[in-house]
Amino acid sequence: MVSQALPWWQSGVIYQVYPRSFKDSDGDGIGDLQGIIDKLDYLSWLGVDAMWISPFYPSPMADFGYDIMDYCDVDPLFGDIHTFDTLVEEAHRRTIKVIIDFVPNHTSNQHPWFQQSCQSRSDPRRDWYMWADAKADGSPPNNWLSMLGGSSAKPGTLWKTEVEQVPPPLVPAGSSWKWDAATRQYYLHSFLEQQPDLNWRNPAVQSTMFEVLRFWLDRGVDGFRIDVANFILKDRLLRDNPPNLSRTVIHKSRGDYDSQLHIYDRGHPDVHGALRDLRNLLDGYDGQTPRVAIGELAVFTLQEWAGYYGANLDELHIPFNFSFLGARWNAKAIRRIVDATEAILPVGAWPNYVLSNHDEQRVASRFGKRSARTAMMLLLTLRGTPFLYYGDELGMRNVVIPPERIQDPQEKNVPGLGLGRDPSRTPMQWEGSPNAGFCPPGVEPWLPLADDYQQINVEVERGDPFSMLTLTHELLALRRSRCALHRGSYAALESGSQDCFVYLRKFDDERLVVALNFSDEPQMVRIAEHGEGRILLSTSLNRKEHINVGALMLDGHEGCIIELNSSI
Ligand code: NOJ
Numbered sequence: 046m047v048s049q050a051l052p053w054w055q056s057g058v059i060y061q062v063y064p065r066s067f068k069d070s071d072g073d074g075i076g077d078l079q080g081i082i083d084k085l086d087y088l089s090w091l092g093v094d095a096m097w098i099s100p101f102y103p104s105p106m107a108d109f110g111y112d113i114m115d116y117c118d119v120d121p122l123f124g125d126i127h128t129f130d131t132l133v134e135e136a137h138r139r140t141i142k143v144i145i146d147f148v149p150n151h152t153s154n155q156h157p158w159f160q161q162s163c164q165s166r167s168d169p170r171r172d173w174y175m176w177a178d179a180k181a182d183g184s185p186p187n188n189w190l191s192m193l194g195g196s197s198a199k200p201g202t203l204w205k206t207e208v209e210q211v212p213p214p215l216v217p218a219g220s221s222w223k224w225d226a227a228t229r230q231y232y233l234h235s236f237l238e239q240q241p242d243l244n245w246r247n248p249a250v251q252s253t254m255f256e257v258l259r260f261w262l263d264r265g266v267d268g269f270r271i272d273v274a275n276f277i278l279k280d281r282l283l284r285d286n287p288p289n290l291s292r293t294v295i296h297k298s299r300g301d302y303d304s305q306l307h308i309y310d311r312g313h314p315d316v317h318g319a320l321r322d323l324r325n326l327l328d329g330y331d332g333q334t335p336r337v338a339i340g341e342l343a344v345f346t347l348q349e350w351a352g353y354y355g356a357n358l359d360e361l362h363i364p365f366n367f368s369f370l371g372a373r374w375n376a377k378a379i380r381r382i383v384d385a386t387e388a389i390l391p392v393g394a395w396p397n398y399v400l401s402n403h404d405e406q407r408v409a410s411r412f413g414k415r416s417a418r419t420a421m422m423l424l425l426t427l428r429g430t431p432f433l434y435y436g437d438e439l440g441m442r443n444v445v446i447p448p449e450r451i452q453d454p455q456e457k458n459v460p461g462l463g464l465g466r467d468p469s470r471t472p473m474q475w476e477g478s479p480n481a482g483f484c485p486p487g488v489e490p491w492l493p494l495a496d497d498y499q500q501i502n503v504e505v506e507r508g509d510p511f512s513m514l515t516l517t518h519e520l521l522a523l524r525r526s527r528c529a530l531h532r533g534s535y536a537a538l539e540s541g542s543q544d545c546f547v548y549l550r551k552f553d554d555e556r557l558v559v560a561l562n563f564s565d566e567p568q569m570v571r572i573a574e575h576g577e578g579r580i581l582l583s584t585s586l587n588r589k590e591h592i593n594v595g596a597l598m599l600d601g602h603e604g605c606i607i608e609l610n611s612s613i
Contacts (some may be wrong), residue, residue, distance in 0.1 A: 288304060
């Protein structure tokens, strides 16, 4: 029986490139598109199938590119549209797909649309954004809070420099509303005040944003990572969010933002209709190669998450599954997440897993150096599309950022909560020379390099048969060559050890078992009563032996992929 190949976005592994930090080709200390082109051979060698490039559009960089001034161009910092075209061409030549960020919820406040919208209440672009009147006392229309810690809005301070046409309101710190003194209304910014929210209920906004998608699809991009996809439509009545009385925090603590249940400012049921329209547009381009819609969702219950595949699997191909981000690193917790993901997945939907990204702590810092290896084996052997964040393949760690070099607006707005994202956005470590080959020696990179770059870098690790990079490389090769891994079924197995997570991946006659030890201590796992198997890959990279599957000894934090000789 010849079974049909899966679409690339299901069988493949997607690598996230944060362009500011990947490779600087022009010596300004900031990565750029030419730098990515220069490193395509590396990605090809590494064995990833696609890359997702975080925003590179013209931007004042208040939120490092998530504040866009022009959706159809490239910021000169990163190159120009021709460099982008070359990037797509060169990536495709190496059979690497290109996914770009689409930021539909907000623009920059410097975007000409917003500038026009601010002109007057009767401006044709006024309704492109979320404007609302103040309450009778001058305060914001409701209690909504900004997810990046709000604006400069502090009680009483907002008014000193502005036209005093209305009584000074008390804008609570962290409010997602910013007063515009000239037109005497508030505008909504779910993130920074420099990121005004678009009004997706205005059909002109929706059709213009869909034109943006066409612009890039026509240039050959293979899909989009949709920023905060569930924020784009809000409560029509702008009702107050209710208090989060139990202060339930699912993912990470966000300070005052956690004081509310965010039921009116995001996740509106109408979001699903917009995502269906978007999917429809993408499906229309499927002729040459399937295009993918990946949605970032601030959603941390699997029930709600699964809804974004769409009732008829007609919304997102991949709603990011962030369940691992807040998870405790132990076998029981991780197995529970994977089993719950599999159980809740709508029929025909495809799972995915994310271990880190540009908003999160590095895996090697969250879980520790040895666990980072087991984590990589987990990520690359589960059923579903894995997302691999640049540098995690090396075991790059969070970098401590001296106060004077902090860049992230979130850390500046909400200091001290550990929400700063700079530590995981530092320059990629290519080699042991000064500036790690990221930018020329003598140039100051936009964020400091890790102290350990002379040991943790591509050049050194490529030459080391036991390095994290070698492990990642071998895992990627194995995943690609084994159907059981890139498309087989998943079933958790009982192994007799509470500290191990053991699962079977199966396709036709191919049966691979993955056994991961989450503890410091050696553990005995019993995959079956008896039978033979062969270790294909161990996280220690020093075992390729035949084993008795009735008694497999795993070292502390060791993971193994075992091919079974007989059925279990
Ligand atoms: C999610 C992005 O991942 C994050 O980096 C950004 O700050 C917000 N969306 C706002 O665009």
